[in-house]
Amino acid sequence: MGVSTAPPATAATAPQSSQVDWLLCSYAWLNPAFGRFVYSTLIQPGLRAVPPTHGVDVVALARHVMAARRHRRLVIVLALVDVLLIVAGAGLILGLGRFTAGDLGWGLAVLLGGVLAYFVLIGWHLGVTRTRASRLAGGPPPHPRDAAARLPDAVEERLDAYAKSNVIVFGGGIPFVGAGKLLTRWNVQVDTTKAAKDDHGRPRAVQPVNAEELQKALSITVRKAGIDGIRVNNRLFVDGTRADAVDGLLPDPEQPPSTTVARSEIRRAILNATVNARTYLCIEVPSWNGELVVTVFVRAVEFGTDLYAEFYAYVLLPLHPVVASAENLPISPYGRAAHLARWTVPTGLRLLRNAPHTLFMTARWRRFLARRPAVQRRIIRKSAFFDYGAVGGIRAAVAAEHRDRLFAYEDEERAIKSIRKAVLKVVVQYVSDHGIDTSELERQQSQIFKQTINIRDVKGRNIMLGDNNKFFDGLAMGGADEDDDGSGGTAGGKTDDDSDDEEKP
Incomplete structure (x- = not known):
């Protein structure tokens, strides 16, 4: 990194x-x-x-x-x-x-x-x-x-460096900038002081856990999950108003933040996460020739005597028809x-x-x-603080608002379920290997498997599949600006960054 x-x-x-x-x-x-x-x-x-x-x-x-x-x-x-x-x-x-x-x-x-x-x-x-x-x-x-x-x-x-970035400086309070629509989020909690029992009913020796160790195990396992085109890497997410808190991220306050930081900073934000900088394992699954992108963010956290695993799933829908x-x-x-x-x-x-x-x-x-x-x-x-954080994103600005293909619905749900299964399997195995009781973790796992992923409705040209189950005549394409011949526009509303000559802090 x-x-x-x-x-x-x-x-x-x-x-x-x-x-x-x-x-x-x-x-x-x-x-x-x-x-x-x-x-x-x-x-x-x-x-x-x-x-x-x-x-x-x-x-x-x-x-x-x-x-x-x-x-x-x-x-x-x-x-x-x-x-x-x-x-x-x-x-x-x-x-x-x-x-x-x-x-x-x-x-x-x-x-x-x-x-x-x-x-x-x-x-x-x-x-x-x-x-x-x-x-x-x-x-x-x-x-x-x-x-x-x-x-x-x-x-x-400079443009190539953006694609190789291992740090995301975000603005607006939401770290997963440009990732699309939130589909589901959950976390599991493990009491690391509760020992498992061996075959003879005696408590096993509990070994200390380590968040970085678990996050590394997650990275290795997900890479080997056999999912086509999967991209897995650790990224540091930093609040744009506190970019100077990370070494090497802001060498010159009057220049943009760096696109990469040292590997030591990535590791430090796993073990010693702060309110301003945290490292997540980013798992991207592109499909539909790059049009559908499911991104999962996973983080292992030690908090007191408990071990947590956080899970956020986002989707970038296929491109807007225009x-x-x-x-x-x-x-x-x-x-x-x-x-x-x-x-x-x-x-x-x-x-x-x-x-x-x-x-x-x-x-x-x-x-x-x-x-x-x-x-x-x-x-x-x-000013005491300046927000260096990014907002929006090119890919998110041109994504469709609704799913108009049933196959996209199925593919994104399958990708999320596969990653979820792999993540929970690693967490259970890691906890078990450290002599910790997994009964409560397995109960939480069962509840998560029963959760419905928030994919909502699928809107086609003539029918809408979902809870409302009614005919839908035509796909809404509001918010489009005319192009040169008036036959198309840009998705995502306003695109010009000229609403005010003065930069707001």
Whole structure:
């Protein structure tokens, strides 16, 4: 768990991509609001920590976000030139009283040429973005990183470090930031002074227990559970207002927290957990080609003469349907031509109508990002505490609100039950090996097995399975922002981090 000295991942050594990576990269081309959200989270995050990536290849995503931004900047520049031509043509026409009939002809030509060029530009823009998005959704290249230009080495190294982080600096009071929906939580208590009895009914010798030892046994056993794609590691969770309490986490108070800490800090927070820093065993089980992610957080705790085991299960549901909208784009030449014919004029008119507001909000957002580090540093200098913690998360922001597939319901429940069984088996075996009576623990185990995991309802297109058992006509897709052609949006509500120019402590 120490600081990694491996070289940064490149296109040749990039981690294996999943369908989530392809779809998120495609969505960056379709939805500018999502691109701004990713940019402010990954490229210019300020001094706060970056949320966990949960398997998302943030290097590939950042590359496509930047490529889409460069494309849109070019479109804006060319559109401004077209608008100037249109204004010049209109000026020649309106000045007819002072010009000749030839000037009128030139005015009409310039005006019509500017209008035509504008809509050709919008059609080209839609064609480029939709083509890139549909190709990414299909996943033909070897890796999504290969489909966009590299970023500066320093930026890519920093992005790679996020995926290798062994510490989570959280804000908002909930340590499991970006993990999704809470499904279930429980803990078991063991009286370590109550000796078990041998075959002759005599008390066995009770051996001292150790939380770190139990957590290590849990890690080894879960790794060998035979669950495909499982990821198991210890991570230190630190309250963002107390980041300076962990050695090496905040070497410079006016810079973001480190993404890794020494292994000794990970161990120290197992045996000597505080109200601000604790180590959990993080167990991630991705399925559905990365779309469904079940994460379990387990911690062993010694408290007086008792031994506790804590268990929290979260799920990141499959991507919101609108994020996968690129899969529905036409791929045939005729289909693409029909798509552009349908959307070019309304999109061009809408963009022109909204241009003043869009330019103003974009300038305000860029000003906010540019000023954010300086504002945060002023708060750090004049305040006793500053919250360095991360909130939200890219993967959580684009997750669906409801389960619309019964198979997803079954798969997440199966993953949780398998991990729960393995965890409880290790705890019982560990306690038994130390000569401690397990009768009360086994009773608690039976109660836990009887618990219903809080998966709630499964909402399909035409029917809802669950306690309510009623027809459900269509999947709700509220809170979506329009994309370039009005056919899609971003899930998860507001994505722009420009609500206030001042950073709140």
